[in-house]
Amino acid sequence: MKVTISDVARLAGVSTATVSHTINSTRYVSEETKARVYQAIRQLGYTPDASARSFRTGKKQTIGFIVPDISNKFFGTIIESAENHLSAQGYHLIIANTKENMEREETNLRLLTAGLVDGLLVASTMDSFARLESLLPAGFPVVLVDRTFGSQKYSSVSVSNFQPIYRSVCRLAGRGKRRIGIVGGLPRLSTTKERIAAYRAAMADCGLPQEEELVVCGDSMENSAPPCLDRLLERGCDAILVCQGLMASVTIAYLRGKNIRPRRDLELVSFVDYDTRAYEFYYDQVDRIIQPVEELGKIAGEQILLRLEKPDAPVVERVLTSEYRPCGEEGA
Amino acid sequence: MKVTISDVARLAGVSTATVSHTINSTRYVSEETKARVYQAIRQLGYTPDASARSFRTGKKQTIGFIVPDISNKFFGTIIESAENHLSAQGYHLIIANTKENMEREETNLRLLTAGLVDGLLVASTMDSFARLESLLPAGFPVVLVDRTFGSQKYSSVSVSNFQPIYRSVCRLAGRGKRRIGIVGGLPRLSTTKERIAAYRAAMADCGLPQEEELVVCGDSMENSAPPCLDRLLERGCDAILVCQGLMASVTIAYLRGKNIRPRRDLELVSFVDYDTRAYEFYYDQVDRIIQPVEELGKIAGEQILLRLEKPDAPVVERVLTSEYRPCGEEGA
DNA sequence: GTGAAAGCGCTAACAC
DNA sequence: GTGTTAGCGCTTTCAC
DSSP: OOOOHHHHHHHHTSOHHHHHHHHHTOSOOOHHHHHHHHHHHHHHTOOOOHHHHHHHHSOOOEEEEEESOTTSHHHHHHHHHHHHHHHHTTOEEEEEEOTTOHHHHHHHHHHHHTTTOSEEEEOOOOSOHHHHHTTSOTTOOEEEESOOOOOSSSEEEEEEOHHHHHHHHHHHHHTTOOOEEEEESOTTSHHHHHHHHHHHHHHHHTTOOOOGGGEEEOOSSGGGHHHHHHHHHHTTOSEEEEOSHHHHHHHHHHHHHTTOOTTTTSOEEEEEEOOOHHHHTTTTTEEEEEOOHHHHHHHHHHHHHHHHHOTTSOOOEEEEEOEEEOTTOOOO | OOOOHHHHHHHHTSOHHHHHHHHHTOSOOOHHHHHHHHHHHHHHTOOOOHHHHHHHHSOOOEEEEEESOTTSHHHHHHHHHHHHHHHHTTOEEEEEEOTTOHHHHHHHHHHHHTTTOSEEEEOOOOSOHHHHHTTSOTTOOEEEESOOOOOSSSEEEEEEOHHHHHHHHHHHHHTTOOOEEEEESOTTSHHHHHHHHHHHHHHHHTTOOOOGGGEEEOOSSGGGHHHHHHHHHHTTOSEEEEOSHHHHHHHHHHHHHTTOOTTTTSOOEEEEEOOOHHHHTTTTTEEEEEOOHHHHHHHHHHHHHHHHHOTTSOOOEEEEEOEEEOTTOOOO
């Protein structure tokens, strides 16, 4: 049978209160008593029951993370980094995967907020803030990760790629490119919108023609890159900017398969990506925009714990910036 | 304040028992009563408290997964696939990351088995079965994933790469290669051992010299491939087999950076990998060994639930097989 | 067809 | 310096 705190108390000849205080260091206990308690614990092989404890205290020591795609290394790394921070503070991480599906996100929000976790990290795939918000109990600790809604209501950590994308386009223009295409992720995401906005702004400022057909969006999943690239190639692009990591990650291989050499046949390709080692070796063929993924996860972890600690602390919206590594410059 | 089952009972004019039975469909409740209960629930915005519930019932509806490296797409995909199955059955997934560190695995095993989860999936980084076993409470539901110990004590799901590796080596030998090198992952892992064993068996059977210096191991992490490759190249290999996914994933890019063209300068490289789209485009340059990653995760999820349901069911050790795609053959 | 009430294992007043 | 005990929110037995 399960050994409980009363068993320990009985064997040690003390009260359950003393046992509890001993293991939690929550009030003074004499050395002798402590010794007897620990002795009894060892003898019985007692482990405090986590679920009784969290039921009693209301703290679950667990954070939920709703992610659009665990198998995407971008999120895998964010998770890793957040988990790192959380586990160091004695917290666990529950993962829910939405596969960029709004209904799945909805279900998970409901489940996780029903007393399962103390707080939530959300990289939302929702198309509107209202939809997300309506599913969150009032006052529930939440930190938005990577994807934001600019609502000022919840703290958030995200990455701005506006400037590096803008610069990359300018640089392409400066090298004489005119038909610069862009491949985006899911159109409804804040990240996609921001990136396309940067592209448009730069195209306009550089005096390049803004054609709708040069903007092509995928679904932020792995397989959606090739068709997007094909479309842009058909439309006679002389440069392509791939602004979603997973889609970027297959681009070079795909182009090579079609015998298109970056920097020569297609002159230049830019990426928004995390720091995947694989592309370091192509540093002289493409512009790269490296997002601070680990930082993103770490701050997400920090922020959610801060929210738990100080629920009334002001909302913070952290925007990290990507590193721009123009073609030819080796990475750090 | 929090709204509880008593609040609902009071408003509906019934007992807490009836409310409980209503929401759980656990005994007959008349239609009228049901209606009143649901009405009250809606009116108060009641959500049953998951932690009270799991405390009371002893079921957490949660599975823990101890992984060596979340940011590795191989495990990311396994997690995704397992989560898929589990969430469909109403279970949550807690992730713990060990970074191939045995102490971290130890800590996590202790934490997770202390009443946090109903069962555990473990892709262990331990060097011995004894060490793992000593940390598991007797009778705790566990399924070993990807890495096994051949102990017959716990169910397991893994992939055998023996045959494809053996064949790949034979094929290299058949094409006249003699100095075939192999890059392995962490030497203590069952997966690494099996793969190297397959390589050695094939080398011997093909009458090729077995030199210790042709076997080089990394740490199963991303950055460890380049130094391994360098060493094999220095030692004059005319073919290389990279038998760990993450390490394989940077290999082509790395070699290309050194101006070494697979199939031409280095004649042939083989990979053990999951089905990363990126390498599909190199199908005519390398042998590939594709592990059924999704299947692995799915079966892991099935098996652990089966263990929960029937704790006394016989231990099953499922061994999946990889698909061998010799150079030149396009993938499915 | 429904209610009363006993706990699940623990923490934290409150009491001495 | 330590003990007594109420009670967290729920499920479930027993009773009617």
